[in-house]
Amino acid sequence: MAELVPATGAHLLQIQHESFAIWNDGLDFPQYGRFWEAQRRTAWGGSHLDRVALVEDGTVTSSAKRYDLSARVEGRIRRLLGIGAVFTSPSRRGRGGARRLLEAILEEAVTEGYEYAMLFSEIDTAFYEQLNFVPVPLLESRLVVEREGGAPAVLVRAGDDRDIPAIAEMSAKRAEGARLALDRTEDWIRYGIAKRRLHSGLGAAGLREVEFLVTEEGHQAVAYLVSTIYHGQWFLEEAGDRDPSGARLGAMLQVMLARTPHLDAPEIRAWLPQGFVPPQVTRTDEHATGGAMMIRPLRDRTLPLPPLDAHQVVYWRNDYF
Ligand SMILES: CC(C)(COP(=O)(O)OP(=O)(O)OC[C@H]1O[C@@H](n2cnc3c(N)ncnc32)[C@H](O)[C@@H]1OP(=O)(O)O)[C@@H](O)C(=O)NCCC(=O)NCCS
Known part of the structure; x- marks a missing residue:
């Protein structure tokens, strides 16, 4: 059985242990955990930031962070789900876990009323393009x-x-x-x-x-x-x-x-x-930029963005997630 659950307790610890090697960014392991906790304790983080895990047969297969954001798209403010830190447990890679996780996140986002999803790809963008994300030049x-x-x-x-x-x-x-x-x-x-x-x-x-x-x-x-x-x-x-x-x-x-x-x-x-x-x-x-920004509309009635030029986009690195 597969379910999408908030990543807490033992699940969170597993994700942090497994992802530490690639995303520690100069922090040691205890600080890496504290960094996440502290972000969640900020006024914005407490209500707009979480991490979800795809649990299959009792074990975390894949996980990601979710950011509850809004963006101005073609002059209108739209709800936008930011997705970050997509990760699959090393022993479970190559079996569609990340894809199933993203599909579940996107489905839930539609139900919650989000109109767009956005992420920064650290890998070849082809993987996310299969899920209808398009690159935005930055x-x-x-x-x-x-x-x-x-x-x-x-x-x-x-x-x-x-x-x-x-x-x-x-x-x-x-x-x-x-x-x-x-x-x-x-x-x-x-x-x-x-x-x-x-x-x-x-x-x-x-x-x-x-x-x-x-x-x-x-x-x-x-x-x-x-x-x-x-x-x-x-x-x-x-x-x-x-x-x-x-x-x-x-x-x-x-x-x-x-x-x-x-x-x-x-x-x-x-x-x-x-x-x-x-x-x-x-x-x-x-x-x-190093990580390619990618976006997709979530609902049929939300028009896909026509191709954008870099000069039509305003995005600071401090907003990278
Ligand atoms: C990227 C990652 C999440 C994929 O998880 P997964 O569960 O193995 O992915 P899926 O089985 O759903 O899909 C596999 C596809 O992912 C893509 N993929 C995986 N790793 C990739 C990489 N380093 N570069 C480009 N594409 C990659 C390939 O298209 C692959 O298809 P293939 O198996 O036919 O080659 C996983 O490799 C991982 O956790 N990597 C370390 C963290 C990371 O880089 N995350 C991405 C942040 S944007």
Whole structure:
């Protein structure tokens, strides 16, 4: 007998033991377990994130994480199920377990009223294409920041919880022009930042650093960024600017670089929306992101998305699941 159940207790422990080798991301085993628990304890995670297992004859065959999300698709907000960490117990691979798990998840999602499902494929996309997922182009690029003239005169401070509403507003504004963008609620934004900080805090000291910075005007955040530093490389995980030109974000990057004038500029990378290039920044070395984003409609009456161009999609790496 096969059933789809929440992955808890012994089932969860089995999944964590078996998946640790490929997804530990620099954490040791106890921290790997804590990282998941802590995400579930955030305001967003407690009500929008879970893990399900396909149990067959009393044993977990396959499992996955589910993210209860919304996206702006062609101008309308739609419920979207994010699927992550699809995993089959090594001794049971190649026998259709992952396929049965995904079919069960998708069927349940239809019943629950989801209109789209989305995932990031770490394997050849052909497997998910058989389940009617189509790839969405996403580009990663390198940002070269103009450093002449030293630090510009903008005040940059650490971001905090009171900045989140302004950040949600900036995200919604940026999403307006896109054909596909995540609907970034305040709790989702908090979850994304908390997840980065947890990952950094649970890992080895100094391995991953996270910065959440804002620049404000009239006591309100008008530009912000969340960046991580890993092995000397910076990643701009998400950012926003009320100024459509992005000039404040560019100035913030210049301020960050001016803190270490004696060092060579680090490599900075981002999944920057196509229309969002600060005047102080040149983007180079553009290539498809590592994990291919894929989406499919779930209901007959939901039209499949016509092919999308990368410039029609807004998706930050902090929203990767
Ligand atoms: C990918 C994975 C979930 C597939 O589970 P499974 O239960 O063996 O999958 P199914 O039996 O339903 O389907 C097998 C198909 O998966 C696809 N597949 C499995 N591993 C793959 C890989 N590394 N690259 C590309 N396709 C792969 C193939 O199309 C395969 O078909 P084949 O057996 O005819 O070659 C499993 O191999 C796994 O847990 N891998 C480690 C975790 C991982 O990479 N997960 C994917 C995250 S996106």
